[in-house]
Amino acid sequence: MSAVESTSGTAGGGDGNPRERVATARRQELLQAALQYADCCREVISQTRSHGVEVDAKPDLSLVTNADLAAERAFRQSVEQDFPDMGIIGEEFGASRPEAAYQWVIDPVDGTADFARELPTWGCIIGVFFEGEPIVGVIDHPDLGLRMHAAHGLGAYCNNERMILQDTVSSRSALTGRVGVPSRSSFTRCSKDGHVFDALVRAHPDFRTLRTCLTHTYAATGQLDAAVEWDANIWDLAATRILIEEAGGRYLCVREREQQGAGMLYSAVFGRPALVDRIAAMLGAHI
């Protein structure tokens, strides 16, 4: 099963779910390590900032800063030291030990363009997968004082407060629910899916577009009723499925495909279950 493919949408799983073979103590250990690495990334990014952020464009024209690089380097060193047999996939430095059963995944600064403009909306994403299934996820927003964490069977938390997502759309102003939508560029950068964006914003005209994992955070807390990601990399979604599912929400991967030069690209919808099902059906009719 793919690393970001959905289960039935519930946090539990049967005997066939590889996650059940990871002992609770092990999941707790990995969660504690992930939280510690998130602290470390916060510190490294803060230090880099105090010396000055340097912004560069990557070959695909997306941005990278010295803070992204320093944080991912520090993260990789820690994982190498603490869990030398486990794999690592990072946005900036690629994959190590791709054959390992356990994989750590990091996007040290999701929303680098926002980070470079000093917008507080960026986040640090850390995930741990076992045989392709997510078991731990952390999304940290240092500039907003907001940290989400979850581990399989251990619940999802926002600033250490348990998150329970109700399957009701609470917004009275928007009968269709408040939905986080990627910018139109996400639909046209690697695909010719502009029409999918157009359909989405017609169905959910009161949408929000933040373009960072803050959308995932708000979908997990219920502050958005659902959110969509389009043609995202594994590190963009590394913590999302476990956070959403452990909060009681649903995560559906609506498309997964390989693109030359960009690797595997995932499109997903997640949030309150009934709304997620409705959006997934709508997207399915357009792709």
Next chain:
Amino acid sequence: MSAVESTSGTAGGGDGNPRERVATARRQELLQAALQYADCCREVISQTRSHGVEVDAKPDLSLVTNADLAAERAFRQSVEQDFPDMGIIGEEFGASRPEAAYQWVIDPVDGTADFARELPTWGCIIGVFFEGEPIVGVIDHPDLGLRMHAAHGLGAYCNNERMILQDTVSSRSALTGRVGVPSRSSFTRCSKDGHVFDALVRAHPDFRTLRTCLTHTYAATGQLDAAVEWDANIWDLAATRILIEEAGGRYLCVREREQQGAGMLYSAVFGRPALVDRIAAMLGAHI
């Protein structure tokens, strides 16, 4: 001249500009009062929150809370006491003394839906106009620790740091500039302008949609290169023109019309001058 119509886009003005007849000391006095009222609104909103926010839907299905109402009440009391001859226009309680030369305008909680969902993106907007021209503006974002203020001829400040908007688009990833765009519902709620939204996001596919005055704040700081508002009320834009112009940016009103039941509706684009001109020309071709 309309309260939200643009001047030439520079902060200064000739003899014909009524603002020049307001003495510097008077502008300073009004600015200090506006900042004090913003403090007061912060306090009232914070207190209301600690007792519990109650959300109601207005006849137009937009939301109002006990915090909006309490803050506007406190603001009006203060203005009545300090400046008994001046007019007041508020989102929740309408207009008093509409014939007065000086008008105070308030949106106590811009982004009530976000406020009700505990999203930190809402803001309190306060503006002062003299003979229809803005002379003082404050946008306060208590949950983000962010306050903008400006007065005619006295500069624009973000958390007391002077803002100077360069006329260059700094984003290397988006050659077209990073633009704040309203949700599609803003274009279809009072008008049949969905095609304007569609054109805008095709021209600026890497847009952001926050749906609150935080977009105006980021356009004034340059963290967004420009922003668009569509069919907005005077209180939504009460502080924007003075903030943008005093920061060295351009504010253009692209449409102003009266709508039965909704009053005067303003559509505007503001931010870095060259980009604002380009967007205004594009919008002009579609309306």
